[in-house]
Amino acid sequence: MLGILVVSHGNLAQEFVDVASRILGDPDGGVSPVCIPWELESSAAKEKIRKMLKKVQEKSEGVLILTDLFGGTPTNLAMTLYQPGKVEILTGMNLPMLIKAILTRKAGTPLAEAVALLREKGQGAIVSVSEVMSPEGGEEG
Numbered sequence: 001m002l003g004i005l006v007v008s009h010g011n012l013a014q015e016f017v018d019v020a021s022r023i024l025g026d027p028d029g030g031v032s033p034v035c036i037p038w039e040l041e042s043s044a045a046k047e048k049i050r051k052m053l054k055k056v057q058e059k060s061e062g063v064l065i066l067t068d069l070f071g072g073t074p075t076n077l078a079m080t081l082y083q084p085g086k087v088e089i090l091t092g093m094n095l096p097m098l099i100k101a102i103l104t105r106k107a108g109t110p111l112a113e114a115v116a117l118l119r120e121k122g123q124g125a126i127v128s129v130s131e132v133m134s135p136e137g138g139e140e141g
Contacts, residue, residue, distance in 0.1 A: 002105045002114055003060030006098065007034040007049055007078050008068040020098045028102050032056055036074050046077045053081055062086055062111030064101060064118070066093040088115045096125035 006013040013033035021027040036045045067075040070091040100121040104114045
């Protein structure tokens with residue numbers, strides 16, 4: 001089964017996991033937040049991610065790492081742990097993406113397929129309310 005690490009600046013990862021668990025109604029033990037405190041040195045942060053990854057790998061067939069921001073420290077450190085087909089990374093996580101990740105995990109979706117589904121879900125969840133609310137389906141101006 002797929003393991004999921006949620007890695008972020010500050011406490012964002014824990015908050016995302018808490019909110020997703022609240023929405024879905026039950027906590028999923030296969031989702032592990034890794035919060036990188038602002039003051040933590042890069043070497044210590046990398047070790048924190050590596051340790052959690054190792055723990056998740058022990059009970060998973062593949063691991064998906066979701067990070068908050070491409071180019072940010074959590075993503076850059078996670079990228080050093082990338083293993084094609086075993087550890088995949090998606091950046092720019094949003095709540096719909098995390099919820100879909102948990103649901104695909106529960107469905108037993110393989111890692112490569114999950115990555116494609118989650119990328120599409122994350123992008124598709126970005127909606128301009130003005131486009132939805134406008135009678136013409138476009139921006140007013």
